[in-house]
Amino acid sequence: METAVVNFSQFSGLADGDCAGRIAAARGRLGERAVLLAHHYQRADVYRHADLTGDSLKLSRLAAQTEAEVIVFCGVHFMAEVADILSSERQTVVLPDLAAGCSMADMASLAKVERAWRELGEVLDADEEITPVTYINSAADLKAFCGRHGGIVCTSSNAADILRWGFARRPKALFFPDQHLGRWTARTMGIGADEIAVWDFDRPLGGLSESEIRRAKMLLWKGFCSVHQMFRPEHIRKFRGEHPEGFVISHPECCEEVCELSDYVGSTEYIIKTIAAAPANTRWLVGTELNLVQRISREFAPEGKVVKFMSPMVCMCSTMARIDPQHLAWCLESLANGEIVNRIKVPAEDAAHAKTALERMLAY
Numbered sequence: 001m002e003t004a005v006v007n008f009s010q011f012s013g014l015a016d017g018d019c020a021g022r023i024a025a026a027r028g029r030l031g032e033r034a035v036l037l038a039h040h041y042q043r044a045d046v047y048r049h050a051d052l053t054g055d056s057l058k059l060s061r062l063a064a065q066t067e068a069e070v071i072v073f074c075g076v077h078f079m080a081e082v083a084d085i086l087s088s089e090r091q092t093v094v095l096p097d098l099a100a101g102c103s104m105a106d107m108a109s110l111a112k113v114e115r116a117w118r119e120l121g122e123v124l125d126a127d128e129e130i131t132p133v134t135y136i137n138s139a140a141d142l143k144a145f146c147g148r149h150g151g152i153v154c155t156s157s158n159a160a161d162i163l164r165w166g167f168a169r170r171p172k173a174l175f176f177p178d179q180h181l182g183r184w185t186a187r188t189m190g191i192g193a194d195e196i197a198v199w200d201f202d203r204p205l206g207g208l209s210e211s212e213i214r215r216a217k218m219l220l221w222k223g224f225c226s227v228h229q230m231f232r233p234e235h236i237r238k239f240r241g242e243h244p245e246g247f248v249i250s251h252p253e254c255c256e257e258v259c260e261l262s263d264y265v266g267s268t269e270y271i272i273k274t275i276a277a278a279p280a281n282t283r284w285l286v287g288t289e290l291n292l293v294q295r296i297s298r299e300f301a302p303e304g305k306v307v308k309f310m311s312p313m314v315c316m317c318s319t320m321a322r323i324d325p326q327h328l329a330w331c332l333e334s335l336a337n338g339e340i341v342n343r344i345k346v347p348a349e350d351a352a353h354a355k356t357a358l359e360r361m362l363a364y
């Protein structure tokens, strides 16, 4: 490959339409050397270029299976890290804009989780009594923490199975960073509200008493998704009042009351499949990110399905939206010119332990 450095400033002012042509041309030059993976929340003008799409679980499997030399990940930082950990040494993962993070993942840091583990260790034998379970929406060093401490990773599609795996080994789970996914999953597994405690990571001992910690089966990190917290029970009640025949489907990152009022709760892939399999002419209210809802609304309209967004406000994953056609065009042209930009490389030791926790999940 010839090397010619392409500066992003040459792309930042490009019109979206011009980017599309340059993306297609760069992809043509790269051929099968590059594969483009995109999460369901990715904006339409980027999503249309994807080779493979999916929810977090599906994308992690796809990343582990692809043979391509370069994985261009149109998602957020933790997803690209998972792709790096699960792909082979000869493969390279790039994230077109390094600022595409996840605000929920940022709510748990290794320092805070280690502090929680130390403090829990003052009350219990943490390594004997607690399985650390991290939602895949977390940094690689937290997955590595789980790998080192007999823990595991879960996604929104498999959280109940993964918690069963944990409870078969130890009586308690510390679940981070999303309290809502943890709470909803625990409740569907029959764990009572009195056995669930929220760990406030900014307070000593998580803001809990020793007896609350001993009683809790599920310790929930006090994190949340800023997008999914916008969906409220009143949005569902209004819809039910206007369309009693309609269906409500939500992502488990929504709060417990929203999940409880929904007919179906599941991952982004589950939401798409459920509406795809529904009879024609049905009406749906969907509690998840706007790009996905708008896409399926267009896709299922020919079948007479009416798909509406749950909130009257615009709830987009603004960090994922940072992967725009300009960054994608820049990234692909750089690759086609032999220059790797925005590489995601997890340090070897973290990658090894994080892989242990991810493989426990994928094997289960």
Ligand code: 13P
Residues within 6 Å of the ligand: 040, 054, 055, 056, 057, 137, 155, 156, 157, 225, 251, 253, 266, 267, 268, 269
């Ligand atoms: P999925 O695993 O359902 O794709 O969800 C990922 C996510 O970040 C939702 O906010």
Ligand code: SF4
Residues within 6 Å of the ligand: 076, 101, 102, 103, 104, 105, 137, 225, 226, 227, 228, 253, 289, 317, 318, 319, 320
């Ligand atoms: Fe993170 Fe929420 Fe965006 Fe999902 S929607 S990637 S949880 S900020």
